Amino acid sequence: SQTIHQWPATLVQPVGSPLSLECTVEGTSNPNLYWYRQAAGRGLQLLFYSVGIGQISSEVPQNLSASRPQDRQFILSSKKLLLSDSGFYLCAWKLAGTETQYFGPGTRLLVL
């Protein structure tokens, strides 16, 4: 069966520090991968989307970036965090040609 992992589960970082969040998927090949951010009491905002290794589409201009160094690994990064980067970050995957997205457990980021 397929499993999606995210780490860390919780992160507290000072403003201006770098960020690296990791997402990995097990039990499937060539998944479509997503990074979302959820602010408190808000819906999910799509940040990045990837259909394959090295293929990244950005939805929202910001100080975040994403990379996909391996088929089932998706990384969200920042060189310098802002207060507004605080939120709940969710990774998701789906098979190409299907509709259902499967979400990871999320990473809660607090920037102070």
Place this chain on the structure above:
Amino acid sequence: KQEVTQIPAALSVPEGENLVLNCSFTDSAIYNLQWFRQDPGKGLTSLLLIQSSQREQTSGRLNASLDKSSGRSTLYIAASQPGDSATYLCAVRPSDSSYKLIFGSGTRLLVRP
């Protein structure tokens, strides 16, 4: 620009009650609509997916309807249980996108024992 709205933002009901959650969207050009459940501090779980050509989908005590022309969907939960307590989000996939989902902000449901 597509916008998805969910009203009410929060709902509290006694156990056993039937209830309806509402979702509205501004652009009827959608490919499908999905309902998700999110437990506190957790990821999302897909509940129901309705294609644009469908009127409703059912899974157990859940029934979702879609009226694309009026930009509305409802999620009906029958005989609610405390375990149904969670936030319910709806999301639409625009017709012109093969991957993007646009989410509402959710309805936080509390079912009291």
